[in-house]
Structure formats: C-alpha cells, structure tokens
Amino acid sequence: MQIALLGYGKMGKTIEKLAIERGHQIILTVDKGQNDFDISKADVAIDFSIPDAAVNNIITCLRNNVPVISGTTGWLEHYDEMVDLCNQKDGAFIYASNFSLGVNIFFELNTQLAKMMKQLSQYNVSMEEIHHTQKLDAPSGTAISLAEGIIENSNYTDWVLDAEEDEKIPIKAVRTPDVPGTHTVSYTSHVDTIDIKHTAHNRQGFALGAIIAAEWIIGKKGVFSMKDVLNIA
Incomplete structure (x- = not known):
C-alpha cells in the first residue's frame, strides 16, 4: 500500500516504522500546521493528528476518494457529519478511539x-x-x-x-x-x-492495529469499526 500519514508525531513515526517493516510505502507525511497537501496518490490515509486538524483531514480524504483510518480523539462532535460525508462520497472510513x-x-x-x-x-x-x-x-x-x-x-x-x-x-x-x-x-x-x-506498554499496539485496519479497508466502501476489522460479533 501507499500510505499517507496525517500527523507525524510519535505515533505517526511508529506507524511509519511498522508499515515499512510490513512492506508498505509512506508517500506523504503531514505535520502540524500543514493544511495544503495532495492526498490523491495514496491508497489509504492514517490520521493521528490533533483534534483541530482531524476533521479537515478526514474531509480531504473523503473528497479525494482515499479511504481514511482515524485514531485522533477530541473531535467527535463532528463524527455524524463525517459519516454523512462518507456515505455521500461512497467512501471508506474507520474511526476508533483505540486501535490496539x-x-x-x-x-x-x-x-x-x-x-x-x-x-x-x-x-x-x-x-x-x-x-x-x-x-x-x-x-x-x-x-x-x-x-x-x-x-x-x-x-x-x-x-x-x-x-x-x-x-x-x-x-x-x-x-x-x-x-x-x-x-x-x-x-x-x-x-x-x-x-x-x-x-x-508502548505505542506499537496502537500503531499495528491502525495498519491492520488500513490493510483491511482497501477495496471496501462504507463506515466501519474495529469490530468489523477483527470480526468481533
């Protein structure tokens, strides 16, 4: 997969390391304060940014037909809007408060x-x-x-x-x-x-779960959760 990382703090860097070890390529990293970026060439985006940036990141992905995995918290008053946009754009979206x-x-x-x-x-x-x-x-x-x-x-x-x-x-x-x-x-x-x-014990569990979710969502349409990814009834 070609992955865009939206948020390049400690979690973003951990995801980068594990994703490369799993054979994926990081084609874009977006750090705090970057609002203008081209997401279109990514197969999937993983968002671990900050609450103020998450909504704009998700909107950008869905408008560009890029599946998005979001682990940023603190923005959920806008969650229903993101679900509606995902459905309107026939996109793919997973939010989890914790991907571990x-x-x-x-x-x-x-x-x-x-x-x-x-x-x-x-x-x-x-x-x-x-x-x-x-x-x-x-x-x-x-x-x-x-x-x-x-x-x-x-x-x-x-x-x-x-x-x-x-x-x-x-x-x-x-x-x-x-x-x-x-x-x-x-x-x-x-x-x-x-x-x-x-x-x-460390951030690797969160990072690995997000990568597994990104691998799972490729080719799918809709709004999903980690229950879907892990097939938890």
Whole structure:
C-alpha cells in the first residue's frame, strides 16, 4: 500500500516504522500546521493528528476518494457529519478511539461485565485513565468508549470527568510523563471491588492495529469499526 500519514508525531513515526517493516510505502507525511497537501496518490490515509486538524483531514480524504483510518480523539462532535460525508462520497472510513487489538478485546470484556453487573445495585462503577502529559484531550477517547459501553448496558445515563454525580460514571483522568495509556474500570461495593484493567506498554499496539485496519479497508466502501476489522460479533 501507499500510505499517507496525517500527523507525524510519535505515533505517526511508529506507524511509519511498522508499515515499512510490513512492506508498505509512506508517500506523504503531514505535520502540524500543514493544511495544503495532495492526498490523491495514496491508497489509504492514517490520521493521528490533533483534534483541530482531524476533521479537515478526514474531509480531504473523503473528497479525494482515499479511504481514511482515524485514531485522533477530541473531535467527535463532528463524527455524524463525517459519516454523512462518507456515505455521500461512497467512501471508506474507520474511526476508533483505540486501535490496539488488546483494547478492542477489553471493550468487549467491559460490555459483558456491564451486562452482568446491571442488576447488582450494591456496586458503583468508576473509571480511571492515565496518559502521557502530551495528550490534549481528557478523558481519553478510549475512556469515553468504555463509558458508552457501560451506559448502553446499565442504568447509568452519562459520564462525568473528575467529579461524582448521581447516575453518571465518574472518570478520573491522570496525566503523567511517559505513560502510553492505562484504563481501569472498577465496580465497588462495601464488601469488595471488581477491577478490569488494560495497560499499554508502548505505542506499537496502537500503531499495528491502525495498519491492520488500513490493510483491511482497501477495496471496501462504507463506515466501519474495529469490530468489523477483527470480526468481533
């Protein structure tokens, strides 16, 4: 594949290294502040930019008939618009809050646990996410996805950041140097606590998952998720 990398920070450079090792070619890298670039020769684009750039990057790809994989978080108020544009242009688009294969298994464990805990009102759920200090959004997109998985399968109505409110899932966001990403979901009663936790050791898991998604989407049309890529029912 000929890949365009939209966002050339630490994640972009990790994707570049792994993609080349898998036999792909990087034909374009777009760094922060670059708004004018030619995407047309790419087979696929992988976007790990910043929230302010992501929407424009996705629009550019879809208007040029280039499938786009987006792992940038913090822009999801525009997600439905991007879905509509993808459908209008008969394009191909995958957004994931986290492309790590392990995290996507973790999402499924989280959903199943939420279903099991729904009737056990003595347990209160809470979440903590820990990331590096360069992460611009809080809570993380992964934490929001976890919260949404609980809300869809429980009596909780929403999530709240660094606070506690009735019927809302409290999410604590911690920023500390050199942490790729740790997410913990806890169900606590007065007698015990049940935790499920995912700890990323480095960025390679996120990068590899994005490349696998890019390989998978070639030749397809529509809006997909990592469930489609991994064939998770």
